[in-house]
Amino acid sequence: METENSSDDTASSDLGVCTDGENTQDPEYWRQQLVDADNNRKRAYTASKWIRARGDIEPVEGGQLRAYNDDGTWSEDGTQALRERLGPILRENWGKRVLNKTEEQLLVDGLRDRDEFGMPSGKVAVENGLLDLQNGELRDIRPDDRVLWKLPTEYNPEADCPRFRQSLREWLPDEGARNKVQEFVGYALDFNNTAYEVMLMLVGPTRTGKSTFLDVIDALFGADNTTSMSIQYLANEKWGIAELEETPLNIRRDLNSSDIRKEGAVKELASGEPMKAERKGQDLYTIYPRTKHMFSANQVPGCDQTDDAFYNRWLMVKFNEQVSEDDRDKYLDAKLTTPEELSGVLNWALEGYQRLQRQGHFTAERGPDETRALWQKNGASIEQFIHEHVETAPDKTTTKEMMYAAYQTFAEEHGVAPEAKGKLTRKITTLEGVDTSQRRFESGRERVYTGVKLTNWD
Incomplete structure (x- = not known):
């Protein structure tokens, strides 16, 4: 058995391995090089040169090998792919030590940055090639595109989606709202583009088409290319962020109204x-998350945020057109997600992307004040109460007892259980210029809110 010095475990160009023609992919050339190598270090060095010449396995920062697959994508099973590539070429020179040393040599020779993988900017991989989002040109996917995923949908420039377009008109009669969601789906196709710095929130009562719309977009991207995490989980918990790495789209239906704490x-x-x-x-x-986010909710999550930066991150679209249970088409999802319809949906999304690029902004985009008001109006009972019945007024005071009693009445009228008094105080005191204090009245000292008053309240 050959004994090797551990200090020589990492091979280099001084090992005496012939490098003439080392860029060739000819297996016979490399097989002969392996025959000429007289120890495992030299075999590993030679094998790593052959893998580099092939260009279908690449070392990535973090000590990982990625492999190029027949479908044009790169996957994380590079070690298994290395075993499959080397087995036939090594033959009698095969051994686990050679495999391990080859992997070590590849990792030492130079690592690709993880961010080099994903999708070329301005393009998206589809079932039949790599699509330019701006001009609709299609070409074959190449290894140096370093694509990690592709849509399970074929690009056909002549395809349309008449059922989807008709459904969208029924869900969103307003053309500006339809254009806005179209532009966002187009934006989601451009994986590297985070320039617009927004997430999409669809809000409205049940049976208004929110979930069906998201089902169609989910089918367009494919289950393997989406995650389903709530904004509360992503913002509040520490584990969610890692799941976004290299994932193009996060779709979460039916958010609850619990608070976004961070x-x-x-x-x-x-x-x-x-x-x-x-x-x-x-x-x-x-990580540098490039995932786009689409959420739907009957009531938006609670939050204590008052600065414009938070509300600038949201595109909100109202779904108000309810369909009765009798009129609901139970097979609509299936009709809207046929391969032919989805090819049309892809073209619909391209229209949105190209319009967004021309405009430089989303259609009917709201400012932070409008978004804040809409968020409160469509929030949980406290947010709705504040939106409708609380107004800042620098010279006014309102007792906490009076404010909470009004809120309790409001909640009961809307058929929901009132939240605790402390939560109401926390929400109200996020309003600009509002604080709590004690004031003396004829009945004695009472806790009050300063800088705020009840409005539109008998």
Whole structure:
């Protein structure tokens, strides 16, 4: 058995391995090189040169090998692919030590940045090639595109989606709202583009088409290319961020109205800023999330945020057109997600992308004040109460007892259980210029809100 010095485990160009023609992919050339190599270090060095010449396995920062697949995408099973590539070429020179040393040599020779993988800017991989989002040109996917995923949909420039377009007109009679969601889906196709720094929130009562719309977009992207995490989980918990890495789209239906406690995370998620990711049993590491986010809710989540930056991160679209249970088409999802219809939906999304690029902004985009008002109006009972019946007034005071009694009445009239008094105080005091204090009245001292009054309340 051959004995090797551990100090020589990493081979280099001084090992005496012939490098003439080392860029060739001819297996016979490399098989002969392996025959000429007289120890495992030299075999590993030669094997790594052959893998480099092939160009279908690449080392990535973090000590990972990625492999190029027949479908044009790169996957994380590079070690298994290395075994499959080397087995036939090594033959009698095969051994686990050679495999391990070859992998070590590849990792030493130079690593690709993780961000080099994903999708070329301004393009999206589809079932039949790589599509230019701006001009609709289609070409074959190449290894150097470093594509990690592709839509399970074929591009056909002549395809249309008449059923989907008709449904969209019924869900969203307003053309501006339809254009806005169309532009966002187009934006989601451009994986590297986070320039607009927004997430989409569809809000409205049940049976208004929100979930069906998201089902169609989910089918367009494919289950393997989407996640389903709530904004509360992503913002409040530490584990969610890692799941976004290299995922183009996060779709979550039917958000509950629980609070977003870390509103700053919302800004980072929308803008692609570096974020710390953590997986159980692993060290913290940094990712640049490029995932686009689409949510639907009957009531939007609660939040204590008052600055414009939070509300600037949201595109809100109202779905108000309810369909009765008797009129509901139970097979609509299936009709809207046929391969032919989805090819048309892809063209619909391209229209939105190209319009967004021409305009430089989303259609009917709201400012932060409008978004804040709409958020409160469509929030949980406290947010709705504040939106409709609380107004800032620098010279006014309102007792906490009076304010909470009014809120209790409001909640009961809307058929929901009132939240605790402390939560009402926390929400009201996020309003600009509002604070709490004690004041003396004829009946004695009472806790009050300063800088605020009840309005539109008998």
